[in-house]
Amino acid sequence: MKLSRTWALTDIVVRAHILNPLWRSRDARREHRCNVAKVAIPRYLKRYVPAPGTIPETTPLRDDKNDKVFMFWGFKPQPPLVEACMRSAQKHLTQPVLQLNEKTLFNYIDLPGEIMDKQRRGQIAIAHFLDICRVELLHNHGGFWLDATGFVVSPIPQNIVDQDFFVYMAGDNVGSPYSFIQNCFIRGRKGAYLLEAWRQTIHNFWLAEPREFDYFMHQLMFKALVQNDPVAAKYFNEMPHIDQDPTHAVWWDIANKPFSQELFDKYTSGAFFQKTAYNAPWAKNPIPGSVADVMINKMNK
Numbered sequence: 001m002k003l004s005r006t007w008a009l010t011d012i013v014v015r016a017h018i019l020n021p022l023w024r025s026r027d028a029r030r031e032h033r034c035n036v037a038k039v040a041i042p043r044y045l046k047r048y049v050p051a052p053g054t055i056p057e058t059t060p061l062r063d064d065k066n067d068k069v070f071m072f073w074g075f076k077p078q079p080p081l082v083e084a085c086m087r088s089a090q091k092h093l094t095q096p097v098l099q100l101n102e103k104t105l106f107n108y109i110d111l112p113g114e115i116m117d118k119q120r121r122g123q124i125a126i127a128h129f130l131d132i133c134r135v136e137l138l139h140n141h142g143g144f145w146l147d148a149t150g151f152v153v154s155p156i157p158q159n160i161v162d163q164d165f166f167v168y169m170a171g172d173n174v175g176s177p178y179s180f181i182q183n184c185f186i187r188g189r190k191g192a193y194l195l196e197a198w199r200q201t202i203h204n205f206w207l208a209e210p211r212e213f214d215y216f217m218h219q220l221m222f223k224a225l226v227q228n229d230p231v232a233a234k235y236f237n238e239m240p241h242i243d244q245d246p247t248h249a250v251w252w253d254i255a256n257k258p259f260s261q262e263l264f265d266k267y268t269s270g271a272f273f274q275k276t277a278y279n280a281p282w283a284k285n286p287i288p289g290s291v292a293d294v295m296i297n298k299m300n301k
Contacts, residue, residue: 012036017033038178041217042227043224045221046224049229061191070137086099086148092272093152093156109137118211132218135195138190143188163187165188165195168244182247192235247274249274250268253267255280
């Protein structure tokens with residue numbers, strides 16, 4: 001039996017919040033909410049996973065020499081941190097970097113009218129709209145997506161370039177572990193099964209639903225896909241499962257510490273990019289001489 005959206009939301013609110021005693025510690029309450037969400041939301045999203053056989057298994061287009069890295073910033077002025085991230089990508093990545101904005105984005109994608117109408121009416125927030133667009137870009141062109149707040153320190157590792165599809169796993173140490181995967185970096189060759197099936201799940205959801213009901217809807221649609229589609233599960237199990245933790249080593253741990261090359265190299269050694277946040281106080285007003293200050297104002301110039 002399929003729960004309606006209202007019943008699904010009510011179930012999550014009751015179990016995650018009402019039946020979450022206030023005498024528990026803050027961390028315990030948060031863990032309880034995550035445990036409810038990571039099961040209940042993908043269970044609801046199962047209805048949007050394409051029916052078996054709907055997505056054909058085809059050989060992905062392996063045209064790595066023509067791969068591009070797509071980055072996007074639009075709808076608001078570009079802050080200095082984003083400018084620094086864009087410079088870092090241009091400097092370190094071996095693939096051409098396309099820096100898209102709200103005017104150039106639609107030279108590369110064409111979304112269903114119903115989804116565009118919902119975005120214009122404010123039913124799809126900018127963050128969730130870009131979730132849709134990043135998968136659409138890779139469906140159309142293949143290559144890589146990197147968030148505009150990804151600060152690059154080295155080329156994309158060859159073992160990731162060689163994948164038909166790749167995302168980092170959420171792990172247990174950063175942000176909200178129930179999100180399952182990280183979507184600020186995606187490797188997707190055109191025609192890759194996981195990419196195509198995820199795209200169809202996303203379209204199915206947004207063509208039917210009035211709005212999101214969790215910030216991590218995009219990631220949890222992917223979780224619902226690999227939990228309920230045996231073909232998707234096969235390809236997902238073949239994908240390297242790499243924890244996102246090394247991509248978050250700098251910005252929340254040492255951004256306000258005095259910069260030294262040794263410290264920076266140590267904290268960036270585990271990943272080719274570092275996830276940042278443009279709205280963090282140390283992004284807007286970095287402490288002079290700090291790691292954040294050097295990243296924003298001195299590196300890659």
